[in-house]
Amino acid sequence: MIPELGHFALALACVLAVVQSVLPVVGAERRDARLMGTAGPLAFGQLVAIGTAFGCLAWAYLVNDTTVSNVVANSHSAKPLIYKFSGTWGNHEGSMVLWVLILSICGAAVAAFGRHLPTALKARVIGVLGWVAVGFLLFILFTSNPFTRVWPPPMDGRGLNPVLQDPGLAMHPPTLYFGYVGYAVTFAFALAALLEGRVDAAWGRWVRPWALGAWCFLTVGITMGSWWAYYELGWGGYWFWDPVENASLLPWLAGTALLHSAIVVEKRDTLKVWSVLLAILAFAMSLLGTFLVRSGVLNSVHAFANDPSRGIFILVLLMVYVAGAFALFAWRAPRLSPTGIFAPISREGALVLNNLLLCSIAAVVLAGTLWPMFADILTGAKISVGPPFFNTATAPLAIPLVIAMPIGAMLPWKRADLWAALQRLWWAAVAALAIGFVALVVAGYPVWPVLGMTLAAWLVIGAAADIADRTGLFRRPAQAWRRALALPRAAWGAAIAHGAVGISIAGVAGMGVATDTLVQLEPGQSTRLAGYEWRMDGLSDVTGANYRARRVTVTVLQDGKVVTVLTPERRTFIVDNQTTAEAAIHTNALRDLYAVLGEERGTAAVLRLHHNPFAPWIWFGGLAMAFGGMLSLSDRRMRVAAPAPKAATVPA
Amino acid sequence: MSETPATPPPARSRRWMLYAPLGLAAAAGAGFWVMLRGLQTGEYDPRGVPSALLGRQPPDFTLPPLGTLPPVTVADLRPPLSAPILVNFWASWCVPCVVEHPQLMRLTRDGVTILGINYKDRPADAQAFLQRHGNPFRKLGTDEPGRVAIDWGLYGVPETYLIDRQGLIRWRFAGPITPDVLDKDLRPLLRRYA
Numbered sequence: 001m002i003p004e005l006g007h008f009a010l011a012l013a014c015v016l017a018v019v020q021s022v023l024p025v026v027g028a029e030r031r032d033a034r035l036m037g038t039a040g041p042l043a044f045g046q047l048v049a050i051g052t053a054f055g056c057l058a059w060a061y062l063v064n065d066t067t068v069s070n071v072v073a074n075s076h077s078a079k080p081l082i083y084k085f086s087g088t089w090g091n092h093e094g095s096m097v098l099w100v101l102i103l104s105i106c107g108a109a110v111a112a113f114g115r116h117l118p119t120a121l122k123a124r125v126i127g128v129l130g131w132v133a134v135g136f137l138l139f140i141l142f143t144s145n146p147f148t149r150v151w152p153p154p155m156d157g158r159g160l161n162p163v164l165q166d167p168g169l170a171m172h173p174p175t176l177y178f179g180y181v182g183y184a185v186t187f188a189f190a191l192a193a194l195l196e197g198r199v200d201a202a203w204g205r206w207v208r209p210w211a212l213g214a215w216c217f218l219t220v221g222i223t224m225g226s227w228w229a230y231y232e233l234g235w236g237g238y239w240f241w242d243p244v245e246n247a248s249l250l251p252w253l254a255g256t257a258l259l260h261s262a263i264v265v266e267k268r269d270t271l272k273v274w275s276v277l278l279a280i281l282a283f284a285m286s287l288l289g290t291f292l293v294r295s296g297v298l299n300s301v302h303a304f305a306n307d308p309s310r311g312i313f314i315l316v317l318l319m320v321y322v323a324g325a326f327a328l329f330a331w332r333a334p335r336l337s338p339t340g341i342f343a344p345i346s347r348e349g350a351l352v353l354n355n356l357l358l359c360s361i362a363a364v365v366l367a368g369t370l371w372p373m374f375a376d377i378l379t380g381a382k383i384s385v386g387p388p389f390f391n392t393a394t395a396p397l398a399i400p401l402v403i404a405m406p407i408g409a410m411l412p413w414k415r416a417d418l419w420a421a422l423q424r425l426w427w428a429a430v431a432a433l434a435i436g437f438v439a440l441v442v443a444g445y446p447v448w449p450v451l452g453m454t455l456a457a458w459l460v461i462g463a464a465a466d467i468a469d470r471t472g473l474f475r476r477p478a479q480a481w482r483r484a485l486a487l488p489r490a491a492w493g494a495a496i497a498h499g500a501v502g503i504s505i506a507g508v509a510g511m512g513v514a515t516d517t518l519v520q521l522e523p524g525q526s527t528r529l530a531g532y533e534w535r536m537d538g539l540s541d542v543t544g545a546n547y548r549a550r551r552v553t554v555t556v557l558q559d560g561k562v563v564t565v566l567t568p569e570r571r572t573f574i575v576d577n578q579t580t581a582e583a584a585i586h587t588n589a590l591r592d593l594y595a596v597l598g599e600e601r602g603t604a605a606v607l608r609l610h611h612n613p614f615a616p617w618i619w620f621g622g623l624a625m626a627f628g629g630m631l632s633l634s635d636r637r638m639r640v641a642a643p644a645p646k647a648a649t650v651p652a
Numbered sequence: 653m654s655e656t657p658a659t660p661p662p663a664r665s666r667r668w669m670l671y672a673p674l675g676l677a678a679a680a681g682a683g684f685w686v687m688l689r690g691l692q693t694g695e696y697d698p699r700g701v702p703s704a705l706l707g708r709q710p711p712d713f714t715l716p717p718l719g720t721l722p723p724v725t726v727a728d729l730r731p732p733l734s735a736p737i738l739v740n741f742w743a744s745w746c747v748p749c750v751v752e753h754p755q756l757m758r759l760t761r762d763g764v765t766i767l768g769i770n771y772k773d774r775p776a777d778a779q780a781f782l783q784r785h786g787n788p789f790r791k792l793g794t795d796e797p798g799r800v801a802i803d804w805g806l807y808g809v810p811e812t813y814l815i816d817r818q819g820l821i822r823w824r825f826a827g828p829i830t831p832d833v834l835d836k837d838l839r840p841l842l843r844r845y846a
Binding site for chain 1: 667670671673674677678680681683684685686687688690691696
């Protein structure tokens with residue numbers, strides 16, 4: 001009964017979405033307040049309906065209802081409760097339900113928090129969100145119904161991929177989806193602006209919190225995914241330029257550009273056409289990722305099991321939304337005439353540079369991701385584009401971006417003096433070069449890690465210099481504390497996020513000097529790696545909730561003193577007989593000691609041991625970026641969406 | 653370059669730029685459409701590279717035997733052959749190999765010659781596997797270091813090659829031969845090259 005209720009709720013949500021996509025938009029065109037007024041209640045109704053459907057599916061998973069084929073395929077009664085719950089979205093159908101649930105949450109949030117929005121804009125935004133919801137609900141109902149029953153029911157489910165039974169991964173998709181779907185809201189704002197034929201400073205101010213919120217979630221999601229790959233896949237790597245990883249990076253790059261260009265729209269009333277295009281692009285990239293992962297056109301460790309009829313449905317959705325939005329853009333964008341004025345050396349000029357570089361990186365990543373597929377159909381050539389291409393093609397774009405970041409943050413609006421900004425940063429530059437020198441001469445790093453460390457230091461110290469400058473730390477130290485408290489949170493957020501990029505780059509640079517070894521050790525034998533002695537103490541059997549494991553105990557010593565005891569495992573999951581490697585990691589914030597158990601030969605164990613300097617900084621930096629974004633989001637100016645009378649009155 | 657007035661509303665000559673995103677999206681969409689159609693017809697396969705050996709003779713090799721079965725030699729694959737031959741790379745540690753095994757057994761019962769190459773495996777494990785699941789292979793070689801696999805351009809195990817009566821490789825399939833693949837792909841090919 002509960003699954004039927006869920007199915008019914010999905011159908012109801014679809015009908016509500018159809019109404020939501022028509023009435024408010026028609027109302028906005030006719031200036032009919034009653035029709036526009038339906039937007040809010042419809043958005044809330046949508047949330048209730050989809051929330052019910054999601055709840056029903058989660059219930060089927062929690063009680064292990066084996067009459068539901070989706071549960072049979074993806075769950076098992078012996079699975080720990082949390083993974084039964086996370087199993088709800090650990091498969092294609094359930095993850096689509098989560099996707100539309102988050103979309104409806106965003107729609108309801110626009111309705112709830114958008115009290116200061118002009119009624120017509122709000123009605124159009126919620127209407128466009130309705131368009132998106134209709135397509136995806138139809139997709140679920142016609143090709144991916146999660147509530148299909150099986151009869152007679154099997155005795156038990158067939159389990160969930162054991163690689164996915166992990167707390168990090170349980171939270172990974174919802175976080176990522178909040179990011180992807182958050183860009184549906186900025187997309188809706190862009191389309192609403194095109195329908196209205198008007199983009200002004202207020203539009204920039206309303207779009208920014210959504211762009212920023214989606215960006216924070218996406219940043220956390222990508223960070224978690226990378227961390228998961230690092231500790232769970234057991235390869236010791238953190239980013240593989242896998243097409244599915246790139247699919248999450250592309251909306252992030254476009255979204256980061258949007259985040260910055262929306263500031264220009266708000267403050268300077270220009271870059272409007274560009275910002276609208278970026279908002280469409282960010283969502284287009286999110287949808288492209290959905291298409292690539294679920295249609296079967298590419299082969300990846302992350303891809304879902306596929307079915308071509310689904311692929312065609314998603315392609316149609318992708319084309320309707322993206323091509324439709326671009327067509328609307330081509331038709332209406334000429335109306336969005338810029339009114340601001342523009343000088344190349346200024347805050348807005350720096351933000352344009354930021355946008356150009358970010359979009360170039362996105363274009364390179366997009367081309368590298370899609371090229372093998374298109375080369376296949378165009379020329380029949382089978383090529384693979386791997387990390388060497390992405391590293392060499394993005395580095396020349398990322399380096400100037402990083403160099404410009406602290407300088408851009410120092411420039412005032414309208415017209416700036418580049419020399420004055422550089423003068424305020426000279427000590428940051430000197431300190432960064434000194435750190436690069438230490439890395440080169442003292443630590444003896446190769447050239448790329450040295451460059452990485454220098455840039456990382458430049459970003460972190462540059463961000464500190466920005467805050468020191470704004471608080472007058474050196475000019476009037478006595479008042480610095482008071483001024484620091486008075487500084488808007490957006491300024492703190494920007495400085496923290498920029499510095500956090502530096503922290504991540506330091507981690508990446510550290511991984512450039514990581515060392516590893518593959519050894520076969522008998523109990524009592526030891527090997528040396530990176531100044532540590534790794535001693536193999538023995539193998540043992542372990543039994544977990546739904547797996548058996550072989551565990552090896554490795555004691556790591558330095559100068560005869562025990563640093564840590566690592567216990568990597570090979571787990572065999574009883575239900576589907578799959579084996580996963582559980583890496584053991586010891587971190588002290590400056591480096592990771594990382595051990596993976598390979599095969600066993602008699603009493604000996606084959607071990608892969610890694611020493612990864614600065615590795616944890618990669619993910620710490622990612623989280624700190626998102627924290628900076630959240631801090632900025634909590635700024636009072638973000639919440640009070642009163643449009644500034646005219647940005648031009650702000651002193652330069 | 654001091655404060656220049658912002659760009660005037662896009663002139664007619666620059667309007668086309670606003671259509672560029674639409675054009676790119678349409679081109680990408682058309683490409684994806686071709687890929688999806690190709691997925692259904694088999695012309696487009698993201699799972700690996702088609703063999704460079706198609707239409708050519710398999711490379712020379714010698715392999716040590718496994719157990720009591722006669723070893724595979726390249727002479728077994730040289731013409732003239734009385735019927736097409738399948739060469740199957742497999743391993744006991746490979747789960748999809750268990751999935752495809754019943755189809756191999758069925759083919760052997762139907763009189764198809766299958767030569768096995770045991771890839772990166774322990775001989776004892778491989779023999780235990782064949783004892784438990786049955787032996788579909790007429791001849792069997794072991795490629796423990798995986799050298800022959802490199803020469804053949806192996807994508808992974810299981811992987812199956814069809815060699816026609818002229819001794820030329822006609823088909824390569826990476827992944828388990830499921831009942832579906834057997835009926836839709838392999839049997840028609842065996843008939844065609846018979």
